[in-house]
Amino acid sequence: MTDAEHEKQAAAAAAAALVEPGQLVGLGTGSTVAHLLTALAERRLEGVRCVATSPATERSARELGLQVEAFDDLDRLDIAIDGTDQVDPDRWLVKGGGGAHTREKVVATAAERFIVIAGSDKTVDVIRAPIPLELLAYGLRATLRELGDATVRDGAPPSPDGGVIADYHGPVDDLAALAARLDAVPGVIAHGLFAPELVTEVLVATGDQVTSL
Ligand code: 5RP
Numbered sequence: 001m002t003d004a005e006h007e008k009q010a011a012a013a014a015a016a017a018l019v020e021p022g023q024l025v026g027l028g029t030g031s032t033v034a035h036l037l038t039a040l041a042e043r044r045l046e047g048v049r050c051v052a053t054s055p056a057t058e059r060s061a062r063e064l065g066l067q068v069e070a071f072d073d074l075d076r077l078d079i080a081i082d083g084t085d086q087v088d089p090d091r092w093l094v095k096g097g098g099g100a101h102t103r104e105k106v107v108a109t110a111a112e113r114f115i116v117i118a119g120s121d122k123t124v125d126v127i128r129a130p131i132p133l134e135l136l137a138y139g140l141r142a143t144l145r146e147l148g149d150a151t152v153r154d155g156a157p158p159s160p161d162g163g164v165i166a167d168y169h170g171p172v173d174d175l176a177a178l179a180a181r182l183d184a185v186p187g188v189i190a191h192g193l194f195a196p197e198l199v200t201e202v203l204v205a206t207g208d209q210v211t212s213l
Helices: 003-016 031-043 055-063 101-110 140-147 175-183
Strands: 024-027 047-052 076-084 111-119 131-133 150-152 163-166 189-193 201-206 209-212
Touching: 003 031, 003 076, 003 111, 003 201, 003 209, 024 031, 024 101, 031 055, 031 076, 047 055, 076 101, 076 209, 101 111, 101 131, 101 189, 131 140, 131 175, 140 150, 140 163, 175 189
Parallel strands: 024 047, 024 076, 076 111, 111 201
Antiparallel strands: 131 163, 131 189, 150 163, 201 209
């Protein structure tokens, strides 16, 4: 296993240890979350029910014996755990490298606690573009024009909800202002900036050492 993979595994194991029997758990998407699924399944906790943020996570979780339910009938979760592409010292995140940020944001918002897991390579001093977007297919060209510096992501399949995955490449300085601007464009379903208010804890692994940002 590479050092980067080892760090993902360490952060994921620390987060899996936070889950308690009987909890409703939101599962993110990506290679760090893959380690979480293994660690959580190994704990064999009684009564844990999960919702998945992507078909890939759902498939892997079920294969490992985790109980996965649709997210249509639940209105809250106890805890959600997910990876990130970037995390800055203020705990702003950029997510959506895997194009799953819309569902990930819905799940994180519904959770009492949102735990972010990352290897040390995900920590940044300053958040940089690209910022992932999910756009409504209807009026796509007009939405891209309104956004300015945004392009449809090459080769990215539509999201499971039919959205077009794109990236914003414009200036990223005032993160709150940019998040508000992206939120205000009607054709933007969701963007990959996650504000610190959403984040309960960021577990970053450096080697074997896991620290909370
Ligand atoms: C998917 C995500 C992932 O959490 C993010 O891309 C990190 O992925 P990985 O753990 O594979 O580095 O936001 O939309």
